[in-house]
Amino acid sequence: MQNGKTVVIGVIGADCHAVGNKIIEHALKEEGFNVVNIGVLSPQEDFINAAIETNADAILVSSLYGHGEIDCRGFREKCNEAGLKDIILYVGGNLVVGKQDWKEVEKRFLDMGFNRAYPPGTDIKLSIKDLKKDLGIEE
Amino acid sequence: MDAILLIDFGSTYTKLTAVDIENEEILATAKDLTTVNTDIMIGFNKAYEKLLKNIGDKEVNFVKKLACSSAAGGLKMVAIGLVPELTAEAAKRAALGAGARILGVYSYELNKHEIEEIKNKRPDIILLAGGTDGGNKDCIIHNAKLLAEYIKDVPIVVAGNKNANDEIEEIFNSAGVFYKITENVMPKLNTINVEPAREVIRNIFMQKIVEAKGMKNAENFINGILMPTPAAVLKAAKILADGTDKEEGIGELVIVDIGGATTDVHSIAKGDPSKPGVTLRGLQEPYAKRTVEGDLGMRVSAMSLFEAAGTRRIKKYIPNTKYDIEERCKFLQQNVNIIPQTEEEYEFDEALGMVATEIAMERHVGTIESVYTPMGIIYSQVGKDLLNVKYLIGTGGVLVHSRNPEKILKAGLFTMETPNYLKPTNPVIMIDKTYILSAMGLLAEEYPDMAVRIMKKYIVRA
Numbered sequence: 001m002q003n004g005k006t007v008v009i010g011v012i013g014a015d016c017h018a019v020g021n022k023i024i025e026h027a028l029k030e031e032g033f034n035v036v037n038i039g040v041l042s043p044q045e046d047f048i049n050a051a052i053e054t055n056a057d058a059i060l061v062s063s064l065y066g067h068g069e070i071d072c073r074g075f076r077e078k079c080n081e082a083g084l085k086d087i088i089l090y091v092g093g094n095l096v097v098g099k100q101d102w103k104e105v106e107k108r109f110l111d112m113g114f115n116r117a118y119p120p121g122t123d124i125k126l127s128i129k130d131l132k133k134d135l136g137i138e139e
Numbered sequence: 140m141d142a143i144l145l146i147d148f149g150s151t152y153t154k155l156t157a158v159d160i161e162n163e164e165i166l167a168t169a170k171d172l173t174t175v176n177t178d179i180m181i182g183f184n185k186a187y188e189k190l191l192k193n194i195g196d197k198e199v200n201f202v203k204k205l206a207c208s209s210a211a212g213g214l215k216m217v218a219i220g221l222v223p224e225l226t227a228e229a230a231k232r233a234a235l236g237a238g239a240r241i242l243g244v245y246s247y248e249l250n251k252h253e254i255e256e257i258k259n260k261r262p263d264i265i266l267l268a269g270g271t272d273g274g275n276k277d278c279i280i281h282n283a284k285l286l287a288e289y290i291k292d293v294p295i296v297v298a299g300n301k302n303a304n305d306e307i308e309e310i311f312n313s314a315g316v317f318y319k320i321t322e323n324v325m326p327k328l329n330t331i332n333v334e335p336a337r338e339v340i341r342n343i344f345m346q347k348i349v350e351a352k353g354m355k356n357a358e359n360f361i362n363g364i365l366m367p368t369p370a371a372v373l374k375a376a377k378i379l380a381d382g383t384d385k386e387e388g389i390g391e392l393v394i395v396d397i398g399g400a401t402t403d404v405h406s407i408a409k410g411d412p413s414k415p416g417v418t419l420r421g422l423q424e425p426y427a428k429r430t431v432e433g434d435l436g437m438r439v440s441a442m443s444l445f446e447a448a449g450t451r452r453i454k455k456y457i458p459n460t461k462y463d464i465e466e467r468c469k470f471l472q473q474n475v476n477i478i479p480q481t482e483e484e485y486e487f488d489e490a491l492g493m494v495a496t497e498i499a500m501e502r503h504v505g506t507i508e509s510v511y512t513p514m515g516i517i518y519s520q521v522g523k524d525l526l527n528v529k530y531l532i533g534t535g536g537v538l539v540h541s542r543n544p545e546k547i548l549k550a551g552l553f554t555m556e557t558p559n560y561l562k563p564t565n566p567v568i569m570i571d572k573t574y575i576l577s578a579m580g581l582l583a584e585e586y587p588d589m590a591v592r593i594m595k596k597y598i599v600r601a
């Protein structure tokens with residue numbers, strides 16, 4: 001059953017880790033989302049352009065290779081600039097290099113304007129629950 | 140003898156080709172100046188007399204007379220989409236493939252200033268796109284409203300988000316706009332769907348544009364002006380590559396047509412990555428793709444060609460020329476009817492042709508970028524990989540009449556100097572010696588098998 005919501009997903013920056021991206025696509029489709037997958041090696045602009053054309057409700061950004069912080073800087077500002085004012089932004093994967101305190105890392109991404117950020121090893125099912133809540137979809 | 144007459148009302152010349160349908164041979168060709176400003180039939184009749192003379196004393200009966208046209212400015216279009224790299228680009232590609240000259244490409248919600256600009260450009264058709272199916276519809280509806288209010292007299296092809304169609308229909312109906320709705324040029328993100336829009340554009344061209352350009356009286360004598368000339372060339376290219384049910388095609392190919400004002404490149408090829416481990420990004424490319432470079436030409440566009448290339452890039456091909464490159468380009472632009480006489484003049488023209496081919500191919504083909512990682516290099520490709528295309532074919536006056544078409548076309552091949560451009564590596568180089576491609580695109584409408592066989596016979600190694 002389609003739930004009528006469109007989500008753009010992809011792996012940001014020069015990051016080519018493709019497996020998690022496919023799993024996320026599959027999991028979202030199972031939950032009835034219309035998934036627009038822009039795949040790996042995707043610059044910020046590609047996420048934003050995709051969200052504009054498809055009238056997306058949320059963007060789920062993946063970053064696995066450790067450069068997530070640099071790649072994600074300015075994302076929210078660009079969304080605002082492009083007229084995607086209240087679009088929901090999530091980010092997850094292996095956002096930073098090495099063992100860092102997650103609370104610290106999370107705060108940095110929330111300060112950047114992401115609605116939610118997820119630590120390594122998060123079960124995507126849990127994030128989808130959050131997403132449904134944030135989009136006001138009845139369970 | 141039964142024959143078919145194929146006519147190309149070109150911007151400068153009206154070119155006729157007579158095909159003997161029993162023996163599948165070109166009987167004769169002839170041309171004269173196009174006379175669209177007075178009566179298109181004056182030039183046609185002159186060319187026709189020459190043609191009959193060239194045929195000689197054989198008795199011919201023309202069972203069909205089919206035409207294409209790029210006279211009176213060709214088919215002029217404006218393409219409108221949402222995001223520049225997505226639906227606006229998809230709309231542009233659809234229009235180019237329909238044989239149009241693109242006067243402008245617009246994106247996002249139009250403002251009054253842009254509407255005014257579009258109006259002043261006087262397009263023959265406007266292609267309106269925006270949004271994937273189920274995606275954004277605010278933008279296309281906004282633009283439809285503005286068009287309905289300010290530009291009522293230009294036919295509009297709507298090829299955007301299908302969810303917006305009902306509302307657009309109401310807007311255009313109540314404003315009395317002539318419009319046709321067809322499938323979305325980008326139904327899903329990055330997925331292109333240009334054929335339905337191309338077909339609708341062609342129909343409007345036949346129904347309305349031919350008449351608007353004062354060529355209706357040609358249709359008293361001929362069976363119809365079926366399409367714009369570039370669409371006929373693309374059609375010929377496609378059928379030559381793919382073949383028909385009965386006749387085998389020759390496989391993937393690229394066609395280059397250098398003119399005085401523009402350089403056209405057509406490719407009939409999938410363009411998927413030819414090497415493993417390459418990630419494809421961005422908007423999908425049409426299988427039959429046409430690009431037009433308005434700044435690359437031998438005469439009218441000689442100065443813009445100079446600006447695009449620069450002295451060194453032209454000089455690479457004529458290191459010992461006595462000319463100052465910029466001065467000579469300026470001269471050629473001001474004297475568009477110059478035909479080279481001396482060896483030096485020939486060489487200069489050849490060099491311009493080579494640079495035009497080189498740059499036009501760079502803009503047509505896809506590019507590959509390497510991303511360095513500690514694991515080694517990974518690649519991402521945007522656009523078509525044409526490395527393994529089997530044929531590179533030259534057409535158009537400049538190449539057909541050149542002494543050395545092979546040399547000019549070879550400037551369009553892959554080179555290690557710029558390895559990120561995915562140009563053909565080692566294609567067979569051919570030339571449309573009898574200049575029949577557009578005619579064969581027309582013939583293919585009625586006799587596709589024959590068109591393939593004739594092209595195989597008449598398009599020869601350069």
Ligand code: B12
Nearest residue numbers: 015016017018019020062065066091092093094097127512
């Ligand atoms: C396979 C792999 C590769 C393959 C990738 C093949 C491919 N094309 O997919 C290759 C060999 C190419 C590779 C290269 C590199 N890799 Co690697 N790779 C891995 C490995 C072993 C598995 C990744 C994987 O597929 N996991 C399985 C999937 C299902 O899980 P996932 O990707 O994590 O995704 C899930 C979750 O993270 C989450 N998720 C992901 N995104 C998001 C987003 C949101 C919003 C949410 C809610 C959830 C979410 O949901 C997903 C599905 O369950 C990991 C280590 C590991 N075990 O994770 C390292 C790992 C990711 N790689 C790493 C590194 C450093 C690299 C390289 C830079 C060099 C290197 N040392 O190998 C290059 C980078 C290349 C590049 N430019 O991207 C590091 C990253 C370190 C960091 N971030 O701190 C890791 C963690 C290994 C390590 N411990 O050092 N790698």
